[in-house]
Amino acid sequence: MTNEMKAVDKVSVQTPGESTRECPCFVPRVDIYESAEKITLLADMPGVTKDGVSIDLKDNVLTLRGAFGSPTPAPARVLYKEYEEGDFYRQFTLSNLIDQTRITAGLKDGVLTLELPKVEKAKPRQIEIRTE
Amino acid sequence: MSILKWTPGFGSQGSWRDLDRFRRQVEGLLETLSGTVERRLLSGSGVYPLLNIGEDDDHLYVTAELPGVAAQDLDISVHGQDLIIRGERRIAEAGSQVNYHRREREAGTFRRVVGLPVKVDAEKVSASVKDGVLRLTLPKAAEVKPRQVAVAAG
Numbered sequence: 001m002t003n004e005m006k007a008v009d010k011v012s013v014q015t016p017g018e019s020t021r022e023c024p025c026f027v028p029r030v031d032i033y034e035s036a037e038k039i040t041l042l043a044d045m046p047g048v049t050k051d052g053v054s055i056d057l058k059d060n061v062l063t064l065r066g067a068f069g070s071p072t073p074a075p076a077r078v079l080y081k082e083y084e085e086g087d088f089y090r091q092f093t094l095s096n097l098i099d100q101t102r103i104t105a106g107l108k109d110g111v112l113t114l115e116l117p118k119v120e121k122a123k124p125r126q127i128e129i130r131t132e
Numbered sequence: 133m134s135i136l137k138w139t140p141g142f143g144s145q146g147s148w149r150d151l152d153r154f155r156r157q158v159e160g161l162l163e164t165l166s167g168t169v170e171r172r173l174l175s176g177s178g179v180y181p182l183l184n185i186g187e188d189d190d191h192l193y194v195t196a197e198l199p200g201v202a203a204q205d206l207d208i209s210v211h212g213q214d215l216i217i218r219g220e221r222r223i224a225e226a227g228s229q230v231n232y233h234r235r236e237r238e239a240g241t242f243r244r245v246v247g248l249p250v251k252v253d254a255e256k257v258s259a260s261v262k263d264g265v266l267r268l269t270l271p272k273a274a275e276v277k278p279r280q281v282a283v284a285a286g
Contacts, residue, residue, distance in 0.1 A: 003240030046264035075186025110199035110264015
């Protein structure tokens with residue numbers, strides 16, 4: 001891979017839900033791919049610690065939140081400021097049924113990896129009709 | 133709906149409020165504009181990674197967000213008064229059996245050279261990477277540190 005990386009400004013979240021934290025909130029850049037068994041999501045969340053991550057799946061809406069863990073102590077004088085530190089927030093709507101009990105998440109070097117296993121083929125459920 | 137008692141001063145208060153709101157909007161706009169201009173000047177080249185640089189009397193502090201870059205894939209060196217941050221960000225291949233829904237993360241190599249404002253003691257530069265954030269502490273060279281001169285009472 002010889003691709004030369006380019007700097008891209010972080011994108012602010014326009015409506016970060018109802019946040020009570022007084023700090024900027026950004027949209028994490030993600031990769032999402034799907035195989036036969038699962039959906040994998042990778043999100044760049046630099047500065048977010050394990051305790052700061054919250055993942056919520058409700059009514060097919062997946063909400064990712066990442067709280068910035070350890071802010072850099074403000075130096076006596078700022079010389080350059082090219083980026084801002086802050087939290088991350090993003091929501092996705094999933095089209096597949098996800099087996100909530102088997103979701104796994106990992107965080108390494110500021111990258112969140114989420115594995116969302118699909119529900120095994122919904123079994124046809126026979127509904128018995130009782131006659132009285 | 134509440135009923136307010138009409139007082140002669142009420143209308144003018146309202147317009148003061150409007151004016152105040154307008155003033156705040158203009159201030160916010162100016163802040164945004166000046167912030168953009170400042171940032172353009174600094175990162176106009178769009179070279180990865182973006183940096184924040186600060187200083188105190190004895191040190192320069194450089195931080196960068198490098199999610200997904202392992203410490204062993206980073207190469208940091210100081211040449212004279214230039215700080216060079218090089219590295220590679222690798223993203224594991226997902227295989228051919230998958231469909232991508234989003235592909236926003238970028239992999240590749242990067243190299244950024246920053247001219248430091250003062251000479252630093254290259255031997256004592258320390259670096260750490262934690263949660264995808266690189267933090268460098270560069271002690272200023274002894275000759276550029278501010279020196280207190282004692283004034284002897286004659």
